[in-house]
Amino acid sequence: xxxxxxxxxxxxxxxxxxxxxxxxxxxxxxxxxxxxxxxxxxxxxxxxxxxxxxxxxxxxxxxxxxxxxxxxxxxxxx
Numbered sequence: 904x905x906x907x908x909x910x911x912x913x914x915x916x917x918x919x920x921x922x923x924x925x926x927x928x929x930x931x932x933x934x935x936x937x938x939x940x941x942x943x944x945x946x947x948x949x950x951x952x953x954x955x956x957x958x959x960x961x962x963x964x965x966x967x968x969x970x971x972x973x974x975x976x977x978x979x980x981x
Contacts, residue, residue, distance in 0.1 A: 913962050914942040914955070 904910075906921045919941065923934035933939070945951035 913959065 905924070906916075910916055919934065919939050923939050926932055926934050937944070942955070946955055
């Protein structure tokens with residue numbers, strides 16, 4: 904339940920966070936901070952401060968359409 908299409912967030916709860924949880928579970932070791940916090944490093948740049956808000960706005964606009972798009976396509980294999 905912690906990692907699903909409903910809890911995914913492009914920056915704050917993504918595949919890196921999933922991998923971090925798997926590393927903690929299997930090896931009792933965290934994912935390196937430079938991987939887990941990549942989005943924070945980008946936000947520290949001028950480009951990131953400009954681009955990330957635009958990317959989040961676009962993702963929010965289209966995130967509600969993704970499930971219906973997948974259902975209509977007959978699956979990923981098509």
